[in-house]
Each structure stands twice: as structure tokens, then as C-alpha cells.
């Protein structure tokens with residue numbers, strides 16, 4: 372199944388908004404750290420519902436926001452969720468970013484990067500489009516140390532890349548980006564039932580659920596273009 376087939380279906384069934392609600396718990400903390408200044412051009416890779424771009428416009432005054440997604444239904448929904456003419460959405464693939472060299476101030480990506488067919492090349496593309504000093508904020512919940520995420524591949528037809536923390540930093544550097552920061556952002560908002568309520572449909576023990584959300588949370592790796 373292609374990215375388009377898989378994620379068009381997610382968009383059509385409302386999962387774009389569901390992801391927005393869940394991802395916002397940690398994404399908002401990472402977005403708040405982005406050094407976006409008034410007027411900056413921002414690119415959201417794998418934008419889903421487009422919430423990140425909307426937030427960067429509203430909170431930081433980004434001048435122009437592009438949300439790129441490989442699923443046309445995702446991009447169409449995202450465009451419907453805003454009337455802001457400075458936030459635009461386009462259909463494209465991480466493999467070839469339709470932007471000129473040094474044309475983007477900051478790139479954001481949440482829970483999307485690991486779907487890239489060739490993630491090393493995608494990093495090169497990001498390094499190419501970023502202006503000197505521009506940043507790439509890469510947030511993922513699916514990564515090697517998060518053992519609770521490993522089974523996700525069974526439920527999705529697109530091959531996912533499961534790097535560990537070191538590999539993220541190494542790959543950023545291979546693409547020519549400096550690594551400015553790497554951090555785990557805990558999800559402190561998801562409700563964790565009391566001990567007596569376990570096992571639940573999704574979790575055998577409370578301990579595992581606490582580890583997944585409060586400890587592992589979202590892995591954020593920040594690259595800076597030289």
C-alpha cells in the first residue's frame with residue numbers, strides 16, 4: 372500500500388484529528404522551543420491535519436507556513452481547517468522537497484519522518500532547503516528505545532524506519548546538519564488508569580503505560596543547518 376492509500380483512508384475516517392489531539396500533548400512543548408521569528412518561512416513535513424503550522428502562525432508569527440503531505444486527503448482536510456491565507460498545504464513526497472536551496476527557515480516534523488522511503492536522503496533534502504542557521508525539529512514516538520512502539524509496524528503497510536537516539540544524531544550529521552539538542556518529551560496529559568484497572572485493552576501493566584508516556588514520550592532531535 373502507498374502512503375497515499377494508507378493515509379488518505381486515515382484522513383477520510385477522521386484519524387487526522389485524532390492524531391492531532393494525541394500528538395499535541397508533546398508536540399506543543401517541542402513547537403514552543405522552535406526559534407521561529409516573525410516572518411519566518413516554516414515547512415511541516417507530513418503535516419496531517421496541519422495543526423503545527425497553525426500553531427506556529429498563531430504563537431510565533433511565522434510569515435509563511437507550508438504543510439507537505441503525501442496523502443491528498445490529509446492536505447485537503449488540513450486546508451479546510453484554516454482560513455489563514457499564509458498557511459498553505461501541498462501534496463508531495465519526503466524524497467524530493469519542492470523548494471529551492473536555502474529557502475526555508477525552519478522544518479518541523481511530528482510522527483512522520485520515519486515513513487520516508489529513504490530517510491538519509493530526506494535529511495539531505497532538508498539540509499538543502501534550509502537556509503544557513505535554519506533548524507529541523509524532528510519529533511518521533513516510534514524509535515528503538517521506545518520498546519512499546521515496536522509493534523506498530525504490524526498495523527501499517529508502509530515500511531517504517533526504527534532508529535535509536537544515536538542513529539538519529541549520526542544521520543543528521545551525515546546529512547550535514549549540526550545536532551543542537553536531543554531530548555525526550557514526556558506526555559503528562561494522557562490519562563493513566565489506576566493500578567486496579569489494569570490490564571486494559573491496550574496495556575498489560577500500569578508500569579508499562581507509565582514508561583511509554585511519562586518516560587519515553589516523544590524523542591526530539593534538533594538539527595541546525597551550517
Ligand SMILES: C[S@@+](CC[C@H](N)C(=O)[O-])C[C@H]1O[C@@H](n2cnc3c(N)ncnc32)[C@H](O)[C@@H]1O
Nearest residue numbers: 378390394417419440441442464465481483486
Ligand atoms: C502519523 S501521521 C502524523 C501527522 C501529523 N504530523 C501529526 O502529528 O498528527 C504521518 C503523516 O505523514 C505523511 N507521510 C508519510 N510518509 C510520507 C512521505 N513519504 N511523504 C510525504 N508525506 C508522508 C502521511 O500521509 C501522514 O499524514
